[in-house]
Amino acid sequence: xxxxxxxxxxxxxxxxxxxxxxxxxxxxxxxxxxxxxxxxxxxxxxxxxxxxxxxxxxxxxxxxxxxxxxxxxxxxxxxxxxxxxxxxxxxxxxxxxxxxxxxxxxxxxxxxxxxxxxxxxxxxxxxxxxxxxxxxxxxxxxxxxxxxxxxxxxxxxxxxxxxxxxxxxxx
Amino acid sequence: xxxxxxxxxxxxxxxxxxxxxxxxxxxxxxxxxxxxxxxxxxxxxxxxxxxxxxxxxxxxxxxxxxxxxxxxxxxxxxxxxxxxxxxxxxxxxx
Numbered sequence: 094x095x096x097x098x099x100x101x102x103x104x105x106x107x108x109x110x111x112x113x114x115x116x117x118x119x120x121x122x123x124x125x126x127x128x129x130x131x132x133x134x135x136x137x138x139x140x141x142x143x144x145x146x147x148x149x150x151x152x153x154x155x156x157x158x159x160x161x162x163x164x165x166x167x168x169x170x171x172x173x174x175x176x177x178x179x180x181x182x183x184x185x186x187x188x189x190x191x192x193x194x195x196x197x198x199x200x201x202x203x204x205x206x207x208x209x210x211x212x213x214x215x216x217x218x219x220x221x222x223x224x225x226x227x228x229x230x231x232x233x234x235x236x237x238x239x240x241x242x243x244x245x246x247x248x249x250x251x252x253x254x255x256x257x258x259x260x261x262x263x264x
Numbered sequence: 265x266x267x268x269x270x271x272x273x274x275x276x277x278x279x280x281x282x283x284x285x286x287x288x289x290x291x292x293x294x295x296x297x298x299x300x301x302x303x304x305x306x307x308x309x310x311x312x313x314x315x316x317x318x319x320x321x322x323x324x325x326x327x328x329x330x331x332x333x334x335x336x337x338x339x340x341x342x343x344x345x346x347x348x349x350x351x352x353x354x355x356x357x358x
Contacts, residue, residue, distance in 0.1 A: 095349070097327060104331035106353040111330065113356065172357045197329050199305045225292055225301075232301070236337065243334040247347040251354075258356055 108195035111242045112175035115193075116140070116165075117258045119180075127241055129184070134234075137179030137190055140165050144173035169262045182234060191231050200235065203228060289313070300325065 095103070116136065118124040124134050138158050142165055144151040153168045169175075175195060179202070182189040187206040194201065205227035211220050245251055290303040291313070302313055314325050326332060334340065334348055 095331070097332065100331040101329050104351070107330035107334060107351070110354055170357055172355065197305070198333055201305055228301070236333070239333055240338045243338045243340070243348070246351065247340065247344045255354055255356065259358055262356060263358070
């Protein structure tokens, strides 16, 4: 494996491409084929895009529940990449909100389904284990989606995916 | 010059008297899967944790970011890993 400090910067674009692919897959409903039956993934309340052209640098942040993502699409048309995306994952009646950062693949602002309160001292362990389990649900979800993405990314199929994404951006 | 030295001395003495502010970060170690979840995205905190972990357990942590996730966790074949190493940025605009 390459030195981490080199590969971190050299291949940071993979994380941003992954987030663009997730956004496209959510918009085209293709994502549902990749999830467990009945589960769903939606764009949450925030997308951050960045564009660097020559010496200029642009950062576009779209925030708000049910926000119109049109400005984001326009930014993609201009060559911006998705740096950060907030997602809503639904499984049964449970909902997780979380933000994924492309460059690091790190998760933040994770809001898990409610698990009640700690009423006795003995319940602390159970509470912690359940909370960790709920955090892991989104960790494994993103990890599994990234594995699917990277398999496509290193295959010839990527060319047709890029073509589909371009069509989506331009419609 | 003397005034500056006195000032520096006073500042360093006072800083030593200040109680350290503890910061607490959660860590979960899934020993069977050899996976650690560290609950902070702060770069310097993560680096401090890596150093502390190395000193405490004499084990080196591998940070998961796009390339390491692709290379180590995605079950790629040798050919796919070779393709991975030659990838470059895709331009989605036409």
